[in-house]
Each structure stands twice: as structure tokens, then as C-alpha cells.
Amino acid sequence: MPGSAVDVKDEGAEIAHHELSISKPAHQNASGTVTLLENGEIILIPTPSPDPRDPLNLPTPQKWAIDIILGIFAIFSVLVTSGMGPIFSTVMAYYDNNPRSSDLMTYPTLFMGIGNIIAMPLAMAVGRRPVFLASALILTVGSIWCAASKSLDSHIAGRDILSLAAGQSEALCPLIIQEIHFVHERSSKLAWFSATQSIGTAALTIATAYIVSALGWRWWYGVVSIASGVVFLLAFFVVPESSYPRPSDAYDGYTHIYRDGEPVSVVRATRKNRVPLDYTRYKARTLSHNLKIFHGPANWEAAVTCAKQMGQCILFPNIFWVVxxxxxxxxxxxISVTEFSTILSSPPYSYSTSALGLVQAGQIVVSLLMIPILGYGGDQLTKWIAKHRNGVAESEIRLIPIILPVVVLIIVSIIFGHAASHPYQWSPWAITVSYSGIYFAFIGIVLVGYTYSLDSYPERAAPILVLICAIRGLISFGISYGVTKFVAEQGYQGAFNICAIIAGVVAAFGLPVFLWGPKMRQFTMKYAVDHKIAEA
Known part of the structure; x- marks a missing residue:
């Protein structure tokens, strides 16, 4: 029937085309355990439907365009919320060094987390497209608000509002990417998104000092508002709705078609053998359909369900560890981003403001390294191991690459602390390189955590992304208030040694997650799979 997620025009032809029987039971494996390769061919997971309006059937160039637009939105979201560091002293001086000026730096992370908690359930109810468009518009208006603010209180309020929208760069954008791409390419696509955000943000953070020197800090917001307005216009014409109802077994790579409660055929798709688009039972994708903001009435029950699922998913041992x-x-x-400028601007290094901005260039380098190593490398590793396991891929394979960023995090944290405590004994490169190393470790752990979680529980992508982003945002807000005291009490060396120990201990719990992850996923399936079916 036309309203189903997967439909077939001719059952017999469909079975013959895919060379499958209907004896394969749905959900025989734990969520996240899939057959990725068969006879040397990559199986498309989730299984795309014959519907031309299925987001998985979007043309590849449009998918790249969507990824780029989401990446640009993320660049300016992160820049305007977290990129004030190089110009903070200038802004603070404008407000006569009012101690409350620090709220301009600390509150955005809190409101980004709150923004995720509000927007993701809303996106489940009304769709991804309207929430993303609203976020781009609010980011534009909020930036104009800050640029035109007449008082510190107004400036803080404007940053809080735009931060609510900027939070969508952390959860909603990865969700959209997950919904338009297949499992075998997910790591590389998320890596491109993360690298685009990181490289763009680093480059513009470097440029921030020069923009403010030439035009003043208000025009820094002006640049962000213009760019956000352009993103809104591009998204309106290019980014369609990515939400699409799928049967649960589509995430296994085999979609069972039912009629009157009985299975009648099985649909499978590979890269070389796609499911033919059915223009008889489904409508073609048109420009008017793409530009439509709301698709159907709001499903507020889905928003409540999303909140309920957040409470369930945080109790999953593997997801709790990722968070x-x-x-x-x-x-x-x-801690490193808060302290590095103080360390490098003090003797014996005495870096200038522009030189401190250039330190961000290291983030460009490590972001470029992340794409082939953790992005494409993660996808290739998954396919290689699946090839040697009769085509079966476990989502825990995605955790193997996390070893690199974890090891880097521990080592460079120790180096950063020692160099900061003994600046006359260490080169400034020890600070700049270890600072970039900490950033590489952070974005690497985020990337692998996203990919593992989305592969493990594809039907719980939204609540899991909210958990990861919101909780770390709240923790970031708490840390930002305690950094100075923590470092003052422990010293740089003691503080970062403690950080390295904590990172090592938490990372060590990844071993039982890796070993017993399949059992964890099997046990939690009843809370993570909706058991939706496709009716013929």
C-alpha cells in the first residue's frame, strides 16, 4: 500500500530479482549485528524502499550538498558560541572589565545542551527540516541581536538565544547525515562533517582577531549573521526532509514484506543491485515536495516517546560508557582551551594575540588527518573484518579505531601539564602540539562514539545523540566554572595528570563493552527495536 515504508509491485519478480527466500526471520541478530557483505557485494543498510521520496534514494551530488550545508551551519554555530577566545579581552574591555562578562563565554555551552533537549524531540514530532531551518534563522537573528545589543545583559541574552539554535550542529546535523547515508559509508560522512566544522571553525577563529581589529567586535557577529542567512537560504532549497518511516528489519539489510500478517517476500539491496524505484505506487520527488516545510500533521506522541527513550538509552551500559x-x-x-592562551601569552613564550589565533591552525591539520584515519579507515576496517567473518559486521568493530585518540589523549595530556608547569624547560611547541593533540582526541572520540552508537541502535539515533551532546554540554558548563580553581589547587602538571588517569580508567571500560557488546545489544533490543513491519 502507498503508505507503507516498503512496497513491491510484483512479489514473484521481486523475490527472483533479489534471489532471496522468505524463510529468513526478522531480527534474528542483536541490533547492530548485520550482514554487510554477501558474495563480495556491499549490502545497503538500511534497505532503501522503492519510494522515490525515500531520502536514501536522493542523488549522490545532492547528498554531498546537504553534508556541506550542514557542515557550514556547524562552522558558524561553533564559531559564534566557542570562538570568542581571541577577542574576549577586547569585548571585556568594552564592558569596563565587568566580571559578568565571563557569562558570554560560559553560558553558550549550557544553552547548546538545552537546545538539543528541546529541539530533538521537536524534530521527531514535526520533522527535521522545519527544526533545522528554524535553527539557521534563529542563529541569524541571534547574531544580529548581539551585534546591535546596547548592554551586557542584552548581549548575554542574545548569545543564549543563538546558542539554543547552535546546539543543532551537535545532534540534529549528525542525525540528518545518518538518515541519508548507508552504514558502510557512515563513518567517512560523519568524519567529513566533523572535519568541515573543525577546519572552518579553526580558520575563522584565526581570522577573528583580524576581523575585530579592522571592523570591531560587533561586525564579527555581523559576518556570522550574513553567513547564517545564506545557510538558511541554501538549506531551504537543498535540504529536504530526511525523516522516513522504515520497517525495523530494514536496519538488518533484509526488509520482509507482509500481507495479512504473513511474509510474502524479502527485499534486499546492494550497491550494484538497487531496489527499482516504483513510480506507480509512489509519487515522484518534486521541487514542491522538497520545498515543503511540514510533511503531514505533527506527531507530539513521538516527542514524548523520544524523551522516554532518552531515559532508557542512558541505562544501556555501552551507551552510558560512550556518553x-x-x-x-x-x-x-x-581545560586546555581555557588555559593555553594564558600559558603562551606569559613569559617565556609571550605570544601576541594574533599568534595565539594561529595556534588554532593545528586543529586544521588534525582534522585533515581524521578523515582518512578514523573516517574512511573506520569504514574500510569494518568492511575488511566483515569480509573475513562471512560478511557479518558487529558494531563493536567501530570501537577499534578509538584506541588511537584515547592513547593520544592520555599522552598529550601529560605532556601539556608538564610543559605548562615548567615553561622554561619545554619548547612552546610542546604546548601547541599537545593542544592540537587533545583536540584530535576529542573529535576522534566523538566521531567513533557517534558511529558506534548509531550502528548499534539505528532506531534510537535521536535520543542517543541528545544524550551524548546534552550531557557533555552540561559537563562542559560545569567544568568552565571550576577550571581556574582546579588548576590553582593542583597546578598544571597535577591537574593534567589527574585528567590522564581519569581518561585511562574510563577508556578501560571500553574493553568489556567491546567483548560483551553483542550481549548488551541483544539484552537491550526490547527497548531499542520498534518491530515495525512493511505491508504489501
Whole structure:
């Protein structure tokens, strides 16, 4: 029937085309355990439907365009919320060094987390497209608000509002990417998104000092508002709705078609053998359909369900570990980003403001390294191991690459602390390189955590992304208030040694997650699979 997620025009032809029988039971494996390869061919997971309006059937160039637009949105979201560091002293001087000026730096992370908690359930109810468009528009208006603010209180309020929208770069954008791409390419696509955000943000953070020197800090917001407005216009014409109802077994790579409660055929798709688009039972994708903001009435029950699922998913041992490791990595990065400018601007290094901005160039380098190593490398590793396991891929394979960023995080944290405590004995490169290393570890852990979680529980992508982003945002907010006291009490060396120990201990719990992850996923399936079916 037309309203189903998967439909077939001719049952017999469909079975013959895919060379499958209907004896394969649905959900025989734990969520996240899939057959990725068969006879040397990559199986498309989730199984795309014959519907031309299925987001998985979007043309590849449009998918790349969507990824780029989401990446640009993320660049300016992160820049305007977290990129004030190089110009903070200038802004603070404008407000006569009012101690409350620090709220301009600390509150955005809190409101980004709140933004995720509000927007993701809303996206489940009304769709991804309207929430993303609203976020781009609010980011534009909020930036104009800050540029035109007449008082510190107004400036803080404007940053809080735009941060609510900027939070969608952390959860909603990865969700959209997950919904338009297949499992075998997910790591590389998320790596491109993360690298685009990181490289763009680093480059513009470097340029921030020069923009403010030439035009003043208000025009820094002006640039962000213009760019966000352009993103809104591009997204309106290019980014369609990515939400699409799928049967649960589509995430196994085999979609069973039922009629009157009985299975009648099985649909499978590979890269070389796609499911033919059916223009008889489904409508073609048109420009008017793409530009439509709301698709159908709002499903507010879905928003409530999303909130309920967040409470369930945080109790999954493997997801709790991912959230905790993300939070630890962010905490260490927050401490380093808060302290590095103080260390390098003081004797014996005495870096200038422009030189401090150039330190961000290291983030460009490590972001470029992340794409082939953790992005394409993660996808290739998954396919290689699946090839040697009769085509079966476990989502825990995605955790193997996390070893690199974890090891880097521990080592460079120790180096950063020692160099900061003994600046006359260490080169400034020890600070700049270890600072970039901490950033590489943070974005690497985020990337692998996203990919593992989305592969493990594809039907719980939204609540899991909210958990990861919101909790680490709240932790970041808490850390930002305690960094100065923590470092003052422990010293740089003691503080970062403690950070390295905590990172090592939390990372060590990844071993039982890796070994017993399939059993964890099997046990939690009743809370993570909706058992939706496709009716013929």
C-alpha cells in the first residue's frame, strides 16, 4: 500500500530479482549485528524502499550538498558560541572589565545542551527540516541581536538565544547525515562533517582577531549573521526532509514484506543491485515536495516517546560508557582551551594575540588527518573484518579505531601539564602540539562514539545523540566554572595528570563493552527495536 515504508509491485519478480527466500526471520541478530557483505557485494543498510521520496534514494551530488550545508551551519554555530577566545579581552574591555562578562563565554555551552533537549524531540514530532531551518534563522537573528545589543545583559541574552539554535550542529546535523547515508559509508560522512566544522571553525577563529581589529567586535557577529542567512537560504532549497518511516528489519539489510500478517517476500539491496524505484505506487520527488516545510500533521506522541527513550538509552551500559568517555574528552579539551592562551601569552613564550589565533591552525591539520584515519579507515576496517567473518559486521568493530585518540589523549595530556608547569624547560611547541593533540582526541572520540552508537541502535539515533551532546554540554558548563580553581589547587602538571588517569580508567571500560557488546545489544533490543513491519 502507498503508505507503507516498503512496497513491491510484483512479489514473484521481486523475490527472483533479489534471489532471496522468505524463510529468513526478522531480527534474528542483536541490533547492530548485520550482514554487510554477501558474495563480495556491499549490502545497503538500511534497505532503501522503492519510494522515490525515500531520502536514501536522493542523488549522490545532492547528498554531498546537504553534508556541506550542514557542515557550514556547524562552522558558524561553533564559531559564534566557542570562538570568542581571541577577542574576549577586547569585548571585556568594552564592558569596563565587568566580571559578568565571563557569562558570554560560559553560558553558550549550557544553552547548546538545552537546545538539543528541546529541539530533538521537536524534530521527531514535526520533522527535521522545519527544526533545522528554524535553527539557521534563529542563529541569524541571534547574531544580529548581539551585534546591535546596547548592554551586557542584552548581549548575554542574545548569545543564549543563538546558542539554543547552535546546539543543532551537535545532534540534529549528525542525525540528518545518518538518515541519508548507508552504514558502510557512515563513518567517512560523519568524519567529513566533523572535519568541515573543525577546519572552518579553526580558520575563522584565526581570522577573528583580524576581523575585530579592522571592523570591531560587533561586525564579527555581523559576518556570522550574513553567513547564517545564506545557510538558511541554501538549506531551504537543498535540504529536504530526511525523516522516513522504515520497517525495523530494514536496519538488518533484509526488509520482509507482509500481507495479512504473513511474509510474502524479502527485499534486499546492494550497491550494484538497487531496489527499482516504483513510480506507480509512489509519487515522484518534486521541487514542491522538497520545498515543503511540514510533511503531514505533527506527531507530539513521538516527542514524548523520544524523551522516554532518552531515559532508557542512558541505562544501556555501552551507551552510558560512550556518553561518559565523550564527556571526559570534552572536559580535558575545555581545560586546555581555557588555559593555553594564558600559558603562551606569559613569559617565556609571550605570544601576541594574533599568534595565539594561529595556534588554532593545528586543529586544521588534525582534522585533515581524521578523515582518512578514523573516517574512511573506520569504514574500510569494518568492511575488511566483515569480509573475513562471512560478511557479518558487529558494531563493536567501530570501537577499534578509538584506541588511537584515547592513547593520544592520555599522552598529550601529560605532556601539556608538564610543559605548562615548567615553561622554561619545554619548547612552546610542546604546548601547541599537545593542544592540537587533545583536540584530535576529542573529535576522534566523538566521531567513533557517534558511529558506534548509531550502528548499534539505528532506531534510537535521536535520543542517543541528545544524550551524548546534552550531557557533555552540561559537563562542559560545569567544568568552565571550576577550571581556574582546579588548576590553582593542583597546578598544571597535577591537574593534567589527574585528567590522564581519569581518561585511562574510563577508556578501560571500553574493553568489556567491546567483548560483551553483542550481549548488551541483544539484552537491550526490547527497548531499542520498534518491530515495525512493511505491508504489501
Amino acid at each position: 561518559l568517555l565523550n564527556s571526559v574528552a570534552l572536559g580535558i579539551y575545555v
